[in-house]
Amino acid sequence: MSNLWKISGEGRSAVYLPELDVPETAVPQKLRRKEEPKLPEVAEMDLVRHYTNLSRKNFSIDTHFYPLGSCTMKYNPKVNEVTASLPGFRNAHPYQGDKHSQGAIELLYNLQNQLSAVSGFDETSLQPAAGAQGELTGILMIRKYHKEKGDLELRNKILIPDSAHGTNPATAAMAGFKAVEIPSDDHGNIDLAALKNECDETLAGIMITNPNTLGLFEENIEEVIDAVHAAGGLVYGDGANFNAIMGIVKPGELGFDVMHYNVHKTFTGPHGGGGPGAGPVSAGQLLKDYLPGPIAVKEGEVFHLKQPVKTIGRMKLFYGNFGILVRGYTYISMLGAAGLKDVTENAVLNANYLKALVKDSFPAAYDRSCMHEFVCRGDIAEGIHTLDVAKRLIDYGFHPPTIYFPLIVPEAIMIEPTETESRETIEAFAEALNKIAEEAVNAPELLHNAPASTGLKRLDEAGAVKNPVLRY
C-alpha cells in the first residue's frame, strides 16, 4: 500500500498541465538526460490515498497522549497556524528593510517584552533556533563577560549538576570550558557541600535547570546562586522546564543572569520530527549588552533592529525562526499573564495527580511533591526492565514516556502529562501503567514480548542512532 511503484501504471497521471500557449521547443541535446528519469505513474486519487495513509501512520499530539518527560508535548493550538500563515508574516522577506517590516518587527519587540516580563529579566534576544543553541548563546555571553574583565584564562570551568540534560555539558565544552559535574543529594537537590567546594577563582559559572530533570524544584536555589556569585561566577538557567514555574517564579528575580526558553516546548511551537524550534535568551543587567542581535527596539513610534553594544554577534541568520516566534507570540497573547499562571498550575497538578495514581506500582524516585513531571523506575519485578514497560505501553495505545533519562535514576521513566490533557486521559494512562505492573508479576512474557500490537517489534534503536541509513 505504501509503495508508489506497486500502484504505478504506464500512462497514469495526477497532473493536468494547461495547454501550451508558446511555441513548443525541444530541450537542447546537451541538457538532456541519458536515460528517462524513473518515476512512478499514478492517478490523482491513488496519490492522495498514498500520502493520506502515510500521514496516518504518524504518531502525534493531535492523535494521542504523548507523555514524553522533559519535552513538554502539549497541544499546539491551531490558531497559531492561522496567525503564522497571515500573508504579511508568511510572505515577509528578510531583505525588505525595516521600513516595510514594521508589523513583523513590532511582533518581535512585543514578544521580547513578554518574555522579559514573564521571566523577570531586562532584555531578550529571539535569535537562537533551539534550546541547545540558546544554551550556547548564554555560555558564550558569560565567556565574553569574563574575557572583558580579563580573567577568562583563570575562569575555565562551568559547573553542571549530574541531573542535567546532555546538551549542558556539550554546550560548556563547545564554548571552550571544562564541564565539572556536581552530584545531587538525597532529596534530588544540588549537593551544597560539593557545590561550594568548586566555588573558587577558576569558576566561570553554573548551568542550572530549575525545576531539574527529576521534576523537582531546587530547594536551595538562592543559596546555590549566592555561592556562585560570591565566587565571581555567573548563573545560566536552562529554561526547558519553564512550563512548571512561569507566572509564579521569575528566574531573573531569583538571581539568574541569563536563561533560554524553548518556544517549541513551553509556548506551543509544534515539535517532534525535528521541525524548527526557537530558543530565545533573556538576560539581566550584567549580561544584556552581550545578547546576540539584531534586537527589536522602539524609537518614538518606529520599530528598528539593533545590535546590543557588546554583542557576541549573530547566532543565526536574520531574526531567528520567525514563524515559530509568531506562534509563541500568539499563544502568550491569547493567554495573558493570568492564563500562563493557569497553565503552570494545571501542569503541576496533572503531574502530581498522575504520580499519586501510580504510586503503588511505580513509586517516584524521590518522595517529594513534583513539579510538571516526575521520575520513577521501571524495574518493578524480577527480570523486568524499563524498556519492557515502555514497549508494553504501546500495546495499550500510549506513547511511552522518556526512558533511561535522567541518568542518575537507574531504569528511569520520566513522565510529563502537561496541562492540556484531561482528567480522563490521565486516569486511563494510570490504569494502563497499573495493569502493566500486575502483568509484570503475573504474566511477565507479555512485557518481554511487547509490543505485540505493532507491525515491527523491538527495533535496534542504538544501531539506528550509530549507523543511520537515511533515504527519502
Ligand SMILES: *Cc1c(COP(=O)(O)O)cnc(C)c1O
Ligand atoms: C529539550 C531540552 C534541552 C534542549 O532543547 P532543544 O530545543 O531540544 O535544543 C535542554 N535542556 C533540557 C532540560 C531539555 O529538556
